[in-house]
Amino acid sequence: MNKKQLIMEKSLELFAQKGFEGVSIQQITDYCGISKGAFYLSFKSKSELIVALIDDFMMQIVDDIDHSVKNSTSNENLLYEFYFTAFHSTEKHSDITKILIKEETHPFNKDLLHKMIYFEELIKNTIIALVEKLYGDELKHMKYDLVYCIRGFIKTYSQFLLFHQIPVDISLLSRSLAEKTSLLARHSSIPFITKDLMEVTKGLIPEEPTKEQLANLLEQKISELENSVQKESLELLSQELLEPSLQRALIKGLIENIRLHPHCKEISYLLRNYFKM
Amino acid sequence: MNKKQLIMEKSLELFAQKGFEGVSIQQITDYCGISKGAFYLSFKSKSELIVALIDDFMMQIVDDIDHSVKNSTSNENLLYEFYFTAFHSTEKHSDITKILIKEETHPFNKDLLHKMIYFEELIKNTIIALVEKLYGDELKHMKYDLVYCIRGFIKTYSQFLLFHQIPVDISLLSRSLAEKTSLLARHSSIPFITKDLMEVTKGLIPEEPTKEQLANLLEQKISELENSVQKESLELLSQELLEPSLQRALIKGLIENIRLHPHCKEISYLLRNYFKM
């Protein structure tokens, strides 16, 4: 296996158990069965590993949730599906989620801090899209308040799922929260979180990447991948980016194709936003 | 000033900024203007300092909240008052609250872990008392679900208050949450957190102290205190504990007296429970 990949996957387990500062490079290399020096051939420092981890795995969760919101056809079960996807994804990627929760309150590194703020912003944008899809302009001044509540629900119950080793009925939880959310949306009238307050807490604007940046990212991914449907899809999307010609349905299909590859989630997410799918 | 007290107060600031593991004994002693050796005259180890901190300051918050619930006369504004007290108290003791939030997900020490579980349990008990006072048996199967939601609200918004340095209208926040809570209590029907689920997550039962333990604790506090109304009150309560004679109103008054002393909050809380006030 790719050594970089090996280190990332093994260290993820350790970090989830003991937090970043609780795991030494020595422990990681022992666990991987490699030497300490070999580690530094793959990563310049411990921080770089951590940032790489967050980058890679974080996007898988964001993409899962965002995809479920953007691709739901009926509004009937949207709330339920949203919560279900969110909890399902946090369980599937429980290691990285544990890390995100653990390090959230004192990220030991500037880079890491920025990644986490960026992550938070993406999730928030998805929730905003969800709320707008469901309630349009009905909510008005309660909109951002509701968004923050939903985010709070997800955080609170994710923590419950991850830190108590009890088998839990996610479906029930999602129904319960969907009901609660719907209640709050329809009846609450005193907003605490306003648009202004939410802006202030932003900290970092997740800049939309330019067409050129996207093209470069695609180029890079293409060179990394083996020949496969995903590679072909990426190449077609790369062409489409530079010279638009395909119909929307085709583009959407291509983006769906690359979503299947776990390390193309970020690209998939960015393209979906770029092509406004 | 008492050296032990000095160390506790100064180190609290540092810990709140950087977390327990981010602060060395050397940094603490430098910040206090004492030598490293002097630290170990007051505390056997770093852990002991941390446990002492949690013990002392944690109870101040628990007592504040518990007191507001147990002493409210009308149910009209109880929810609002409860939230207001909770947020007011977390702001007043922002340093210790930051520590509690930061260390919650990976307490670096068994003792600390137990303290935190104990703390969580006390808060939960207070919320249960709140819910029962407000809704009695009406809620039935939604009771524990509501309790968990309330706890979630407090955590979510405490984090918001403490980690964004924005001036915030706690009163508005409390009204907003009181409305939300009331909505959930009256209309939600799908419980996720059941009594069983809440039991499982307990981990540690906060054992009610026996009469003898309480008496010892009182004795100790009495010897620590200077002559004052508080000391007198403690002595009277100590007598009352061994040979009941006073009327409830008098006992209640005495307990109120000792609440005024910041380091008698725990005693006050325990006595209030013992005498079922």
Added chain:
DNA sequence: TATAATAATGACCAACCAGTCATATGTCAA
């Protein structure tokens, strides 16, 4: 097979840590 290039090793380094202890300073009473 010989040579060059790349991958991997682990002893080593400086920095930091919690905790110790011989020594020094201050403070009483006799």
Added chain:
DNA sequence: TTGACATATGACTGGTTGGTCATTATTATA
């Protein structure tokens, strides 16, 4: 003034850390 006791000091120990680098092993090329 003396001596006994409590208080305070900071150099020191043993251990861990992230990170380096001269050396060795492996692979590719010719």
